Amino acid sequence: MATTAPWSTEVPTALLVLADGTVIEGRGLGAVGSAVAEVCFNTAMTGYEEILTDPSYAGQIVTFTFPHIGNIGTNDEDVEDLNPVTRAGAVGAVFKADVTDPSNYRAKDHLDQWLKKRGIVALSGTDTRALTALIREKGLANAVIAHAPDGKFDIEDLKRQAAGWSGLVGLDLAKEVTSGQSSVWKETPWVWNKGYGEQNAPTMHIVAVDYGIKRNILRLLTGLGAKVTVVPAKTGADEILAMKPDGIFLSNGPGDPAATGEYAVPVIKDLLKTDIPIFGICLGHQMLAIAVGGKTVKMHQGHHGANHPVKDHTTGKVEIVSMNHGFAVDSKSLPQGVEVTHVSLFDGSNCGIALSGRPVFSVQHHPEASPGPQDSHYLFRRFVNLIRERRKEPALAERA
Numbered sequence: 001m002a003t004t005a006p007w008s009t010e011v012p013t014a015l016l017v018l019a020d021g022t023v024i025e026g027r028g029l030g031a032v033g034s035a036v037a038e039v040c041f042n043t044a045m046t047g048y049e050e051i052l053t054d055p056s057y058a059g060q061i062v063t064f065t066f067p068h069i070g071n072i073g074t075n076d077e078d079v080e081d082l083n084p085v086t087r088a089g090a091v092g093a094v095f096k097a098d099v100t101d102p103s104n105y106r107a108k109d110h111l112d113q114w115l116k117k118r119g120i121v122a123l124s125g126t127d128t129r130a131l132t133a134l135i136r137e138k139g140l141a142n143a144v145i146a147h148a149p150d151g152k153f154d155i156e157d158l159k160r161q162a163a164g165w166s167g168l169v170g171l172d173l174a175k176e177v178t179s180g181q182s183s184v185w186k187e188t189p190w191v192w193n194k195g196y197g198e199q200n201a202p203t204m205h206i207v208a209v210d211y212g213i214k215r216n217i218l219r220l221l222t223g224l225g226a227k228v229t230v231v232p233a234k235t236g237a238d239e240i241l242a243m244k245p246d247g248i249f250l251s252n253g254p255g256d257p258a259a260t261g262e263y264a265v266p267v268i269k270d271l272l273k274t275d276i277p278i279f280g281i282c283l284g285h286q287m288l289a290i291a292v293g294g295k296t297v298k299m300h301q302g303h304h305g306a307n308h309p310v311k312d313h314t315t316g317k318v319e320i321v322s323m324n325h326g327f328a329v330d331s332k333s334l335p336q337g338v339e340v341t342h343v344s345l346f347d348g349s350n351c352g353i354a355l356s357g358r359p360v361f362s363v364q365h366h367p368e369a370s371p372g373p374q375d376s377h378y379l380f381r382r383f384v385n386l387i388r389e390r391r392k393e394p395a396l397a398e399r400a
């Protein structure tokens with residue numbers, strides 16, 4: 001069913017075609033061409049550049065519920081993907097309002113040009129509330145987003161492509177977006193009027209397994225005094241342990257955790273045989289849960305936004321967090337010895353686990369924010385404190 005819209009007298013230059021045959025029209029921007037992916041919605045009001053460059057969005061089209069996207073332009077600093085070869089992130093974007101010229105002192109590029117350079121196909125001028133309502137009602141949808149400046153589309157072919165795509169379930173995308181080689185990360189968090197800093201006097205060594213890692217995770221680790229070595233997703237446990245890490249970090253990433261677990265889970269199981277502190281975020285959380293015997297499930301509409309309330313059962317405190325996941329750990333599947341530490345106050349889904357009496361924990365949400373609130377930054381301190389405890393060093397205050 002085509003939407004009736006104010007531009008219906010014009011020729012639409014972009015289409016979003018859902019697997020059920022729904023056709024949504026709009027104006028094209030960004031890359032010309034098409035992309036098959038899962039369409040989700042993100043409710044964050046800021047941080048579109050970080051969202052679109054989060055490698056966990058590989059295989060997805062992001063519908064922004066905030067109506068004005070692009071008005072602060074783009075810069076070279078707010079990107080979150082690490083691998084310059086894959087430039088992983090969302091493959092498509094849907095906006096309500098047309099993108100205006102950038103107005104911000106940090107802007108380097110217009111969002112339209114930036115989307116083109118990154119190969120992201122986008123559509124503006126559509127009713128994103130209606131699309132969001134549709135996803136909430138029917139669930140995350142497989143779709144094709146297409147942009148043709150002359151407005152010529154083979155709609156039947158687009159419908160076939162959307163309906164024919166097998167979807168994210170069973171898809172391992174971490175292997176597509178991970179770094180090709182190990183590297184040392186030195187950049188520390190952004191400070192007003194100074195920009196990013198550099199960590200040149202680390203006091204501990206963290207090895208971060210890159211399943212599609214976000215830069216701000218690395219910055220927060222270096223900011224707490226770590227040297228961080230980033231290693232590719234398929235690095236073996238022996239190789240990781242040979243680097244003599246004080247702590248091991250399991251990153252976020254795209255795709256189905258169950259599919260990624262095929263190579264990641266055996267490594268995590270081996271790492272769990274040591275007493276080295278381990279911290280996982282999002283995909284890393286899901287794979288840690290699988291490694292200890294739990295299961296993940298596909299969610300109906302996923303969690304993508306920067307205003308999700310989560311309760312930390314270990315302190316009783318509620319934090320407002322950044323989220324980006326379409327799969328979740330099934331709390332009921334977790335064996336004895338695995339504590340549920342965090343729960344979503346939106347739907348009760350699992351948001352964190354810890355292994356009883358061991359320095360191992362993980363969370364579903366994104367404590368690094370970027371974009372989003374910084375309520376959960378304390379989790380990086382919790383991880384660093386586990387490392388400090390093992391090294392018999394005094395703990396940092398959990399909140400800065």
Ligand SMILES: NC(=O)CC[C@H](N)C(=O)O
Pocket residue numbers: 056251252253254255256257281282283284324325326327328
């Ligand atoms: N941000 C992430 O790491 C996402 C994890 C996983 N791909 C999911 O969608 O649930």
